[in-house]
Amino acid sequence: MSGIGEILKTVGEFGPFQKWLVLLTLLPCLSVAFHQFCQLFMVPNVPHHCDTSWIRAIGPNLTEEEQLNLTLPRDADGAYEQCSMYSPVDWDLGSIVAYGLNDTEKCSSGWVYPPAQPPSLLTEFDLVCDRKDLNDISQSIYMMGMFLGALIFGPLSDRIGRRPVILISIFLQGLFGVAIAFVPHFYVYMAFRCVVGASVSGITMTILSLATEWIGASSRPMAVLMSHCCFAIGQMILAGLSYGIRNWRLLEIAGSAPTFALFFYIWVLPESARWLVTQGRIEEAKKVLKKAASINKRTIPPGLLEQLKPETQTKSGSILDLFRKKHLLKVTLIMSCAWFVNSLVYYGLSLNVTNFGLDIYLTQLAFGAVEIPARLGCILLLQWFGRKKSQAVLLLLSGLVCLIIIGIPEDQPMVTTVLATIGKFAASASFSTSYVYTAELFPTVVRQTGVGLCSMSARVAGIVAPLIRLLSQYHRAIPMAIYGTAPVVGGLLCVLLPETRGMDLVDDTGGSHPKAEVHENANSSSGNGHGKGKGGGQDNEYTKTTYF
Incomplete structure (x- = not known):
């Protein structure tokens, strides 16, 4: 895409405009964390x-214990059965006391709490x-909603823009999140959770x-992962709110109503200049670029803006491009697999918070707290070792921890919780890396479609x-065996991906398979100041070497 990369370097890769944008991306993450895990606290043991109460018609003066x-x-421990009762009879109270009842049946008139x-x-x-499985099923319905959201909003964002999709999503989350607090039936609850x-x-x-x-390549990991840290803070806030x-209805309102405060995004949220250029909306792109440059106290040379033109052969990408082009097919398949296994282990551990044997509120607080160093540490990992490694x-680490948990006895809840926290740490950092x-692997014209497709695979895992x-x-070991094996396989597949550290973003779907050495040279040149991404150090040629 002619000129856009050069202009963005002139505007500034992480100036006040980008910092303000990062702040805007942080706020919705608090409500996202709430909706992701709030149901864990709405279904206590x-x-x-x-x-x-049928026997009250025969013996109205009976005490509750009688x-x-x-x-x-x-049951075998001498406690009252929770899911069965003696079948009602037409006897008088004296006969019931004298002979007792023998025939049992499932609860036919509801339960007492x-x-x-x-x-x-x-x-x-x-x-x-018999209805307890509805809890897990409703969590799957929520994940089905996330799957549908990825299916719908991914391509829609590439078609109508980033800004409108964010505004629509915030509105839906606030509206249906509050509406959940007033549902009369559980099936309506599940339907509204699907929309959320x-x-x-x-x-x-x-976002x-x-x-x-x-944001420029050098600051991109930090900017994206800061929003993930805010997601972790949201989990910790959830632990306090739910405590x-x-x-549950008041909790739902408390977590959903603040979303309406984000409607000020209508006036302050910018559109992506890269996306505008790919759509041929050059004048709009110039306007938002000038605004960004003004906030960053930079000046864009008029001649540079005049060179801003979409290439004649460039057209909007589609999901078919991800499968027609060999280099994109490889990235799509492997990253979809990586998102799937990452989501499987992440939610496998997160949704199992009630079964680790310790207080659910403290465990959730620990799970949220451990994500902050995981996300922040991920910034350093990406800068030091690159994306692929x-x-x-x-x-691999998150999967191996789950496999180790299998061998821990049930009477060691502390050990299990510590291991699960380590696994959550690795899974969180891995998710941030993904x-x-x-976002760096896919070109601009299909970036949201590619991210959406990968997100869809993650949502399938969430389901x-x-x-x-x-x-x-x-068998109690089966779930953890699955949660552990899948990410190990996914980690091995990631070795086949290209490295994108220090590379500029690609805008169109063209390209071939350059050799791996080209990436190494690009990375080493960034270390010499040629491609550090700090305000114009990268040549346009590196745009062509971002992908295999």
Whole structure:
């Protein structure tokens, strides 16, 4: 794309304009973290038993303990069964007391919960016994929404722009997030959560592309990963919110209503200049570039702006380009696999927070806290070792930790939680690497489509991850074995990817397969000041060597 890379260097690769843009990308991450994990705190473990009030018609003066003794069987430990009851009979109370009841059946009249228990999804919608799997299924429905969001908003952003998609997604998240607090049925709850999941995909993917296309190569990892750190802070805030607000409806409002404050984005959020140029909207691109240069206190030479023209052969990319061109096909398949396995282990550990044996609020706080050094440390990893090595090693580490957890006895919850935290650390850093790496691998005309496709594969994993937990009823080691094996395979595949450290972004889908040595030379030249990305040190020729 003629001139746009040179102009962006003149504008400044990480000046006040870009810093303001990064700040705008941080704010939605707080609500994204809330919606991602809030349901974990809305379905607490609550004592329950079958409603056996039928016997009150026969013995209205029975105490609660007498009622339960007469109508509920006991398990091997002597506790009342939670999911079965003695079948109702037409006997008088004396006969029931004298002979007892023998025939059992599943709860036919609902369940009884402790009277002081705050309203939760579990108590309001009876997510117990035969209905307990609805909890994991609803998490999968939410991930299905994220999948649909990636499917819809990825190509839509490449077609109508980054800015409109972000605004639409924020509106949907605020509207349906608050509406969830007023749903009358659990199936309506799942439907609204699906829409919220779609909006989360629209926000996270599109903000990534917008930041990537405005910020220079040297500052790009730091800018993108700062938003991921804010996501980790959002998880920690969730732990505090859920601890203080036990009513699930009030918690949903508290986490969703602040999203409406982001509507000021309508006036301040810029469009991507790179995207505008790829669409031939040159005058709009010039206007936003001049504004960015003004904020950065830079001046763009008029002659340089006049050279800003889309190349005649350039046209909007499509998802088919990702499969028609050999170099893009390789990137698409491997990165889709990497996102899939990364999402599988990340959500496998995150959604399993209630089963590690320690307090759920402290565990969630630890899971959120550990992501901050993971995301920040990822910035250094990407700068020191590059994208490819970081992606591969972090995936391998997260998988190996899950495999080690299999061998830890159930009576060692502290050890299991520590290992899970290490795994979450590696998975978080790996996920951050995937975002930066993927945005750099795909050209501008199909960047959002490519990121969307990879995100779709991650959402498929997100759909599967809660369902894999159901396999623990056959053997407790099965879920962790799957969560551990998949990222090991994905990490090995990442070795086949090209390196993009210090490279400029590619705008069109053209290109061939340069040799790996070209990348090494490019990286070494960046170390000599030729391609550091600090205000004009990269030649346009490096644009051609970003991809295999």
